[in-house]
Amino acid sequence: MKLLTRIRSLRGVRPGVEPELPEVAKTIAIIMDGNGRWARRRGLPVAAGHRAGTRALRRTVEAAIDLGVETLVVYAFSTENWSRPPREVDSLMDIFGETIERELPDLARQGVRTRFIGRRDRAPAELQEQMAGLEETTAGNDRLNLWIAFDYGGRAELVEAARRLVEAGIDPAEIDENVFRASLYAPELADPDLLIRTSGELRISNFLLWQLAYSELVFVDTLWPDFGRPELERALAAYASRRRRFGGR
Secondary structure, eight states, X not given: OHHHHHHHHHTTOOTTOOSSOOSSOSEEEEEOOOHHHHHHHTTOOHHHHHHHHHHHHHHHHHHHHHHTOOEEEEEEEEGGXXXXXXXXXXXXXXXXXXXXXXXXXXXXXXXXEEEEESOOTTSOHHHHHHHHHHHHHTTTOOSEEEEEEEEEOHHHHHHHHHHXXXXXXXXXXXXXXXXXXXXXXXXXXXXXXXXXXXXXXXOOTTSSTTXXXXXXXXXXXXXXXXXXXXXXXXXXXHHHTSOOOTTOO
């Protein structure tokens, strides 16, 4: 029933269509890459890089607020990240919990609404409770929407969407882009205007495969823990210089 309600609400919607190029990208996605390399270059444990990355997230969110961004979605932990050494995964789970307790509450006081996209059933029970609590606490905030992709994979999202349509008994003849979109993890998440990837890697790594179809891509060499307002401003300037045609002329 919930899926059918989503489908009805999205009928007639044409996601991604913009009449004019905005001065600022309203929805930005970021692949926060380079924590491990940042730590190794300094002779520090990988966990130190991840903790530095949480501080980069906070200052980037604050800069995004100042620059007029409305929605920020960040890639925090992928489905593939479970294959990392168990000690690193355990450390990451602890750091996620620390971030929810220490970094995100102040952003909440600044009007940031935080939600999580992806799976959470494989996370420790305490972390699941923290995630749910933060979502509930910030539900009324509207200054900036922060989506944190946790245990997220773009292919897994598409497979799950197809499974939901089958389970809902949707007639194949009725399936179009809006119907399919309604079965995604977060159909209310706007398609990103801009994707930023840090650390110099030139790939999207299974992130938001559906939503990034017409996003502008900016790759920067800066490692994520060193990312901040200057790098965000440069990425926004690059975006503002491009004309988006969405397949037209």
